Amino acid sequence: MSAEADRAGAEKDQDWFASAQKIYPMAVHGTFRKIKWTLLFITLGIYYFLPFIRLDRGPNAPSQAVLVDLEGRRGYFFFIEIWPQEVYYITGLLIIASVTLFLMNAVAGRLWCGYLCPQTVWTDLFLFIERKVEGDRRARIALDKQPWTFSRVRKCATKHFLWLMVAWWTGGALVLYFSDAPTLVYNLATLQAPVVAYVWIGILTATTYLLAGHMREQVCIYMCPWPRIQAALTDEQALNVTYRWDRGEPRGSLKHNKALELQGLPAGDCVDCYQCLHACPTGVDIRKGAQLDCIQCGLCIDACDAVMQKVGKPSGLIAYDTDENIERRVEGKDSVYKIVRGRTVAYAAIIVGVSAIMLTALLTRDYAGISVLHDRNPIYVSLSDKGVRNGYTVRLLNKRTHERHFMLHVEGLPADTEITAVGIEDSFAGRPVIAIGPDRTRELRVLVVVPDARELAESTSITFRLTESVMGEVVTTEDYFKVPRGEMK
Amino acid sequence: MSDTHKKEIDQISGVETTGHEWDGLKELNNPLPRWWLYSFYACIVWAVGYWIIYPSWPLISGYTSGVMGYSQRADALAAYDEGVSARSVFADQIVATALEDIPATPNLLEFAAANGAAAFGDNCAPCHGSGASGSEGYPNLQDDTWLWGGTLEDIHTTLLYGIRSDHDEARLGEMPAFGRDELLSRDEIKQVSNYVASRTGLETQDGVDLSVGEILYVDNCAACHGDDLRGIQEMGAPSLMSANYLYGKSLEAIKKQVHSPRNGVMPAWVDRLDEATIKSLAVYVHSFGGGQ
Numbered sequence: 001m002s003a004e005a006d007r008a009g010a011e012k013d014q015d016w017f018a019s020a021q022k023i024y025p026m027a028v029h030g031t032f033r034k035i036k037w038t039l040l041f042i043t044l045g046i047y048y049f050l051p052f053i054r055l056d057r058g059p060n061a062p063s064q065a066v067l068v069d070l071e072g073r074r075g076y077f078f079f080i081e082i083w084p085q086e087v088y089y090i091t092g093l094l095i096i097a098s099v100t101l102f103l104m105n106a107v108a109g110r111l112w113c114g115y116l117c118p119q120t121v122w123t124d125l126f127l128f129i130e131r132k133v134e135g136d137r138r139a140r141i142a143l144d145k146q147p148w149t150f151s152r153v154r155k156c157a158t159k160h161f162l163w164l165m166v167a168w169w170t171g172g173a174l175v176l177y178f179s180d181a182p183t184l185v186y187n188l189a190t191l192q193a194p195v196v197a198y199v200w201i202g203i204l205t206a207t208t209y210l211l212a213g214h215m216r217e218q219v220c221i222y223m224c225p226w227p228r229i230q231a232a233l234t235d236e237q238a239l240n241v242t243y244r245w246d247r248g249e250p251r252g253s254l255k256h257n258k259a260l261e262l263q264g265l266p267a268g269d270c271v272d273c274y275q276c277l278h279a280c281p282t283g284v285d286i287r288k289g290a291q292l293d294c295i296q297c298g299l300c301i302d303a304c305d306a307v308m309q310k311v312g313k314p315s316g317l318i319a320y321d322t323d324e325n326i327e328r329r330v331e332g333k334d335s336v337y338k339i340v341r342g343r344t345v346a347y348a349a350i351i352v353g354v355s356a357i358m359l360t361a362l363l364t365r366d367y368a369g370i371s372v373l374h375d376r377n378p379i380y381v382s383l384s385d386k387g388v389r390n391g392y393t394v395r396l397l398n399k400r401t402h403e404r405h406f407m408l409h410v411e412g413l414p415a416d417t418e419i420t421a422v423g424i425e426d427s428f429a430g431r432p433v434i435a436i437g438p439d440r441t442r443e444l445r446v447l448v449v450v451p452d453a454r455e456l457a458e459s460t461s462i463t464f465r466l467t468e469s470v471m472g473e474v475v476t477t478e479d480y481f482k483v484p485r486g487e488m489k
Numbered sequence: 490m491s492d493t494h495k496k497e498i499d500q501i502s503g504v505e506t507t508g509h510e511w512d513g514l515k516e517l518n519n520p521l522p523r524w525w526l527y528s529f530y531a532c533i534v535w536a537v538g539y540w541i542i543y544p545s546w547p548l549i550s551g552y553t554s555g556v557m558g559y560s561q562r563a564d565a566l567a568a569y570d571e572g573v574s575a576r577s578v579f580a581d582q583i584v585a586t587a588l589e590d591i592p593a594t595p596n597l598l599e600f601a602a603a604n605g606a607a608a609f610g611d612n613c614a615p616c617h618g619s620g621a622s623g624s625e626g627y628p629n630l631q632d633d634t635w636l637w638g639g640t641l642e643d644i645h646t647t648l649l650y651g652i653r654s655d656h657d658e659a660r661l662g663e664m665p666a667f668g669r670d671e672l673l674s675r676d677e678i679k680q681v682s683n684y685v686a687s688r689t690g691l692e693t694q695d696g697v698d699l700s701v702g703e704i705l706y707v708d709n710c711a712a713c714h715g716d717d718l719r720g721i722q723e724m725g726a727p728s729l730m731s732a733n734y735l736y737g738k739s740l741e742a743i744k745k746q747v748h749s750p751r752n753g754v755m756p757a758w759v760d761r762l763d764e765a766t767i768k769s770l771a772v773y774v775h776s777f778g779g780g781q
Contacts, residue, residue, distance in 0.1 A: 018520035222522055377620030381631040381778065384731035389631075389778055422776045423598045445602075447778040 020218055022144070023283040025127060026137040026275070030302025039115050040124055048169065051176035055079075060438035061401040068178050074439070080362060081439075083399065092358040096351055101226075103347035105233050107339055108320060109240040113226065114297035119219050122170070122212035123281065126163055133159040137278060163213045164205065171204025217282035220295055227292045234290075236323040237338050241296040243276075243287045243318050246329045251287075254311060269313050276318060279303035286318055368406065369397030370466045372446075372479045380482045388453035388483045392446045394421070396466060398436035405469040407431050410448055412462035413481055418449040433469065453483045580604070580765035588641050591772050598772065605773025608766045612758070621777055625737055626753055631777045634733040636725050639781040645771040651757035652725065659757060662725030664713075668748025673709065681705040682744045685729050688718055691740055 053065040055078060062069065067076040075082035082089055104111040113120060134140050134155050146152050175197045176184055187193040188201075211219055220227065234240065248270035252260065257267035270287070277285050279300050284293045286300045298320075305315040325335040375391040382388055398404050409431045410419050419431060422445040426433040436442045450456060460481045467474050497506045499517055509516040539545065543555040554560075579600040583591065591597045610619065616627045623629035628636065637647050637660050650658040667673040673681070683693045684702025693699065707716070713726035720728035727735065735753075736746050758767055774780070 015520050016518070017523040017526050019523045218522060218524065222525070375620075377618075378622040378631055381622065381629070382732060383632055383779075384634045384728070384733055386732070387633075391631075391778055420778075422778075423592050423595060425593065443599075445776060445778075449778075 021283065023217060023281065024137045024140050024278075025281045025299075026278040026303070027131055028279045028299050028302040028306070030305055032298030032302050036115060036124060036297065036299075040121050043116065043118075043121055044125070048173045051173065051181035058401045062180060064180055066177060067180075070178060081399070083397075086365075089358060089361070092354055092361075095354050096358075099347050099350045099354070102233060103344060103351065105230055106235070106238055106341075106344045106347060109234065109238055110226075110230055110294075110296040113220065113230075113295040114241075117295075119211060119224070120295060120297065122166075122208060123216050125166060126212040126216075127281065129162045129166070130159055133162065160213075163209055167205040167208035167212070168201065170208045171201035174204050175200050217293065217295075220282060221293050231292060235343070236327075237341060239320040239322055239337070240290055241286060241294065241298055241301060241318065242321040242323070242326070243270075243289070244316070244321060244326060244329075245287070245289075246326050248287070248317050269308070269317050271307065271311060273307055275303040275307050276300035290323075365399075366473075366475050367399040368404075368466060368468055368473050368475045369395075369399070369441075370464055370475050370477050371395045372464050372477050374479055374482075380484060382484055383449070385451075386454055387449055387451045388456070388481075389447055389449045390481050392448065392464075392479065393443065394446045394464065395441055395443045396434060396436055397441045399439065401438045403435060403437050405433055405435050407433050407467045407469060408446065409465045409467065410462055411465055412460060413448070413450055414452070414455075416451050418451070419446065420449075421446050448481060450481065450483075456481070456483045458483060458485060576600075576604075580763075583765040583768050588645055588768060588771065591768065592641075592776070598776075601769040601772040602776060604766065605769040605771075608762065608770050609773060612762065613770070621774065626735065626751060628735055629733060630774050631779055632733050633779045633781075634727070634731045635722070635779070635781065636720075636727050636735070638722050639775070639779055641771055641775050641780065644774050644780070645768065647755065648767050648770055648774075649757065649759040652755040653752055654754060654757040656757035656759065660725055662713075663752050664726075664746070664750035666749050667709065673705070673747070677705055678744055678747050681710065682740060682747055685710075685718070685743055686740045689730055689738075691738070691743075694740070 050066050051064065054063050055065040056063055057076075061081070062076060064076065065078050067074075069076065073084050080089075101112055130140070134143055143152060143155065172188070175188075179197070184193060184197065188197060215223075245268075247268065249268040250260075250266065251257075251268050251270035251272045254271050257271070260267040276287070277283070277300075279302070280286070280294075281297060281299065282293045282295055284291055286294060301316075301318045301320075304318040308315045308317055321335070322337070325337075328335060371394070373393040375393070378391075380388050380390055394408070396406060396408075398406075405426075407428055408419065408421060410417065421432040421434060424432040424434055424444065426435075432446075434442065434444065448462075460483075462479055462481050463476050464479060465474060465476045497508065497515070498504070499506050499515060502517060504517045504519060506515040507518045540553070541555065542557050543559055544552050545555065546553040579597065582597060583601060583604075586594065586597060591601055609617075609621065613621070617623050617630055618627070621630040622632075628634075633639065635643065637643055637652065647660060650656045650660065652660045653663070665672060668675070668678055679694070680697055680699075680702040682702075683697040684699050684706050687693045687699050687702075706718075713724050714720050714729055715726075718729040720726045732738070734742065736742055736751060758770075762770075
């Protein structure tokens with residue numbers, strides 16, 4: 001809170017609510033700014049253009065590399081196709097994502113927040129537009145104090161128009177992940193797309209415009225849970241954007257500190273120029289130490305290095321460093337960097353482990369499937385002549401993109417056991433042969449008859465075996481064959 | 490807050506206190522962002538708008554209906570009508586398709602099975618059981634014993650007109666009451682019952698002359714149940730060689746049935762259910778596995 005606001009608060013007793021202070025981040029140039037631009041191009045490039053990548057999957061499947069087909073209940077990611085019941089792959093991805101976040105944090109603090117989070121990336125883009133239209137920090141502060149002249153209105157309108165364009169494109173790109181992208185773009189342009197597409201574009205346009213244009217650091221400080229979690233996860237050996245107070249303090253203007261040096265008194269390297277504060281997109285003073293509001297984007301490092309170069313001092317007064325190192329230097333010891341330590345190894349091991357499990361599951365994934373549900377009522381049917389019949393509801397899956405034929409067989413019962421599927425005429429060696437359409441499931445009622453069940457136990461374990469007719473792919477499942485309690489008549 | 494309140498700073502955190510104190514603990518004033526307050530006001534405005542637009546407040550005999558006239562019940566009824574019209578497409582196809590062709594058409598089979606299952610639960614389950622396995626006196630539709638035939642066509646006819654129902658086309662067939670009407674004596678009933686029991690694998694009573702029973706069977710029963718005891722379907726006379734007896738398979742049950750037979754009734758459904766439903770029921774019952 002500013003000094004003015006403090007005084008105002010004291011006058012009207014107390015302030016229960018804090019007004020957001022508008023932040024005017026200054027443009028900086030340097031290593032971290034370059035890294036941020038590069039990552040911005042890569043991440044936004046992926047987001048905006050990924051839906052247009054084509055991949056030929058054959059005649060009965062979409063040719064879009066990344067597609068969430070909600071209507072057809074399929075997810076496509078390049079060569080991976082996910083069915084609804086395989087959503088555990090998503091669980092695996094989420095585990096990997098969260099542990100990766102922990103690992104980033106243990107190695108170098110809020111790498112996600114500073115460089116990769118959509119909120120950061122879009123805010124950066126919106127700031128770039130703002131800077132191009134209205135000028136840098138000083139110009140924008142001055143503009144906000146101007147009366148509403150034509151020039152100010154024009155600049156303001158241009159900025160909001162460009163923001164809305166970016167926001168609209170953001171929403172437009174999102175819906176492309178849920179339908180064939182080129183077709184949808186054409187339909188959107190000719191106003192033939194489904195209403196839900198326009199609604200989602202509208203929602204995403206509104207949120208992007210609001211969050212990246214107007215809310216900015218308020219999202220990080222008040223809406224996001226990660227700063228709180230991050231604070232609980234960090235330790236003294238994690239690299240963080242750090243003001244090296246051991247070198248910077250006592251701070252003072254160049255002239256003041258020179259005078260101190262001449263008197264033989266200790267003087268720090270910090271010239272108290274406030275460039276770090278002016279460069280900060282969340283408006284924090286990094287010299288106060290690690291804090292919740294700091295997203296660790298590294299822009300203060302660039303700002304400070306530029307100043308250090310001008311005043312002829314070594315760079316790195318603000319740098320990625322650890323709390324431990326500052327303590328060590330104060331005690332006159334050398335800095336140490338321990339990237340490989342207990343928690344980073346543990347996080348990496350979890351990531352490798354979960355990835356290996358997922359990869360194994362993907363590589364050994366069945367392209368056919370069978371699940372069987374035994375009839376509950378009746379459990380068995382006694383036939384007129386020593387026979388017993390059991391009924392099953394069987395669901396068969398064909399995950400290939402062409403129609404395939406499968407032979408259904410049951411094992412574990414006498415040789416003269418008959419198996420039929422209601423509505424299926426084709427058979428091979430007395431076993432029903434079932435056609436399943438491309439990328440489809442088929443549910444059937446299957447009847448198993450043991451003509452003479454007198455020798456059978458009350459419950460017999462059986463195996464349903466589904467064999468594909470061309471490649472011989474086999475899937476099996478276990479179930480039971482039940483006969484009446486007691487002796488068969 | 491009184492006007493005499495002075496701003497107080499907490500020594501440890503450096504944060505202003507609210508002046509509220511409990512047992513020496515003072516509440517710190519970390520002010521909320523003002524836009525939170527505004528979003529709270531926005532929610533209130535939203536709620537008021539909701540009251541105006543949608544049904545919301547209960548009244549003594551009714552509720553405020555809102556300016557849109559929205560009703561969840563109307564939504565539900567519209568969805569129901571949508572379901573009925575979606576169903577009618579298939580129902581029309583079921584009516585138009587010959588009975589024996591339905592099982593070979595996958596989407597019609599699926600519809601008939603679902604439609605039949607629902608109709609079965611509503612109309613048939615009270616007698617035949619929810620699993621269609623019947624009970625004593627009510628035929629098991631799952632097994633392969635059919636009194637009046639188990640082909641699709643036979644089942645369909647039984648469904649339409651019933652058995653011993655009051656419909657003109659009903660299937661008729663009656664077992665005479667040999668005991669009650671004094672057509673056979675007690676001893677003769679014992680002898681013929683033991684004969685049937687001996688042929689169908691049941692224990693017989695000691696000291697009963699089965700050859701007398703056989704003569705009695707040929708004279709009184711064979712006309713309907715056949716010389717080979719395998720019944721005659723056209724007359725609804727069951728096979729006595731089956732493991733499944735409608736009125737129980739034991740010597741006692743056989744005697745009881747010969748003395749005072751029960752002739753159960755199946756209602757005619759032709760005037761009670763529509764054509765598509767009856768056809769669906771026939772396909773559904775046939776698909777249990779006992780169908781011929």
